[in-house]
Amino acid sequence: METERGQQVPGWMPPDDTVVPVAAGADWDAVRVAQHIGLAALALIDAETGHSPGPVIRDASREPRLYFLVAAGIGPGAFEEPAQLLGVGHHLAVPGAAVLHPPGPYWLVPPDPDHPECFVDVQLLARTLRQVRGASWVEWEPPGGMLHQILVNTAQLHGRACVVCRTVKVDLVPAGHVYAIVGKGRLGYPVTACVYDADRIGR
Helix, strand or coil, X not given: CECCCCCEXXXXXXXXXXXXXEEXXXXXXXXXXXHHHHHHHHHHHHHHCCCCCCCEEEECCCCXXXXXXXXXXXXXXXXXXXXXXXXXXXXXXXXXXXXXXXXCCEEEECCCCCCCXXXXXXXXXXXXXXXXXXXXEEEEECCCCCCEEEEECHHHHCCCCECCCCCCCCCEEEEEEEEEEEXXXXXXXEEEEEHHHHHXXXX
């Protein structure tokens, strides 16, 4: 199917500037997560897939949420709480291709016009959601490096796991500091890295 602009879109997508309830479980299932979890996961998936994460809908009309569209027929045990799988028997408000901004549900990542039937990778999404649970964004200042944002879990924040690869099974060496925003100030934590990543950081 083509939009009014000649763009290729999936057959299940509503007309350009509309938002229509669409039944899940036929063309796709949806994974619903709270916005703060979904945005953290999306940032990692986007980087890992070369900026082709698959279609994601954002709905901030009530409690802000993200909906990752995955292939239909995924088993109920594929995702852990607090993620919720919406399959057969559920409906999702799906935006048309032109709905890219609020208010209401809109495409945070629209379907790829070159591959309109591609969805978010299920295994990657499940793994990433586990990874970001309980994690937070901080600013990392590696030795001799520039500040940049990374996502860390509690073990990384307190130097018990590699700040890069999250491993805890090897010797860890100092790897600079991370800074978390606390109130109106910043709180610094010394972090560590495995020898392999520490060597790469120092180059």
